[in-house]
Amino acid sequence: MIIKLGVIGYPLGHTLSPVFQQAALDHLKINGQFKAIPITPEQLPKFIRTMDKNNIKAVCVTIPHKESVLDLIDEIDPEALKIGAVNWIVNNEGNLKGFNTDYKGFLKSLEFETGFSPYKKTATIFGSGGSCKAVSHALNLAGLSKLFIINRTKKKAENIANDLKSENLDIIPLDFKDSIINNVLLESELIINSTSLGMSGGPEPNNDLINNYDINPGTIGYDLVYSPKETPFLKKIIEKKGIPASGLSMLVFQGIEGFKLSTGQDAPEKLMLDITNSISL
Known part of the structure; x- marks a missing residue:
């Protein structure tokens, strides 16, 4: 079965996460898709509520949702709780757990x-x-x-x-x-x-x-x-x-941590950094 991953936020026009995350999935021959999913604040509760139904394994969370998701998920990692913000949500058999890798x-x-x-x-x-x-x-x-x-x-x-x-x-x-x-x-x-x-x-x-x-x-x-x-x-x-x-490398390094949380595998760091640095912004 395909592993569905993505990044949620609004707007998402500038996001590079799908580029280096998909490259990492392909490099490791993981049958997965990482997509940009534009979600407005009004759409957020329904999206979180239906993550499991839609077979979404994990999402990276960006502006403006990092604090809003705290009340919408089942469990929060202690470090994320201390910080008061979540930037990754992982779906473990219907239990949505929030992490902070930022x-x-x-x-x-x-x-x-x-x-x-x-x-x-x-x-x-x-x-x-x-x-x-x-x-x-x-x-x-x-x-x-x-x-x-x-x-x-x-x-x-x-x-x-x-x-x-x-x-x-x-x-x-x-x-x-x-x-x-x-x-x-x-x-x-x-x-x-x-x-x-x-x-x-x-x-x-x-x-x-x-x-x-x-x-x-x-x-x-x-x-x-x-x-x-x-x-x-x-x-x-x-x-x-x-x-x-x-902060471009911060995007990649937080994503490397999130990749492992989502897939259980170590991310190809150099590949992800090289691909991201080669993109014209």
Whole structure:
């Protein structure tokens, strides 16, 4: 029987997951299909409810559903529960279990792209969604000392800070209008965009987030947006003599973890990375 896999989100015009996931299935001669499945928030409950009936083995979950699915599935892995977001759902004989592989994918990608270790460092992250939660969790696990979370709605940044409740990580929530942002970015060795700002086809494709601020030369700018490959945020990082890092490899590394959860087999990492890097965005 064919193994049905996919990625759910809305919109899905930019997703590369079907390309490298299908290549991995074909390489390992697994009889499976990995498809992009556009699902609006209104369609989400019915889709989850009928996953088993439709013989769907697993789905990768992307924007805007990573938090919404929590109340729709049967079981949540402890790490995903801590994070408060799910990016993979696996169907085990009708039991839908949610996992989060984003946090592992981010740490592997950060090491792969830059060799940077967050241990005892200071970082800033823009955003407050499911990806921000996973990245904040990852940085906490990696021993980060201080994290600034900047969001348009300060309350959402405060909620993430409260949920992490780390004894070893100092978390400071801010909003975009805060007067100390310039000093915050100068203090940070790592700056992360976890919003959809700058994404091709997104609501603000030309927003670079940091145009009006200073950073120190050598500061790493990491963008979870990967389409286009050189986002407005990364262009601005380069202009300010920082080090750019694309989230494209995070997409692959989280997908590698999800592939194993879905199929029970180790993924062909090099093949998946090579195929993804060869695609023009």
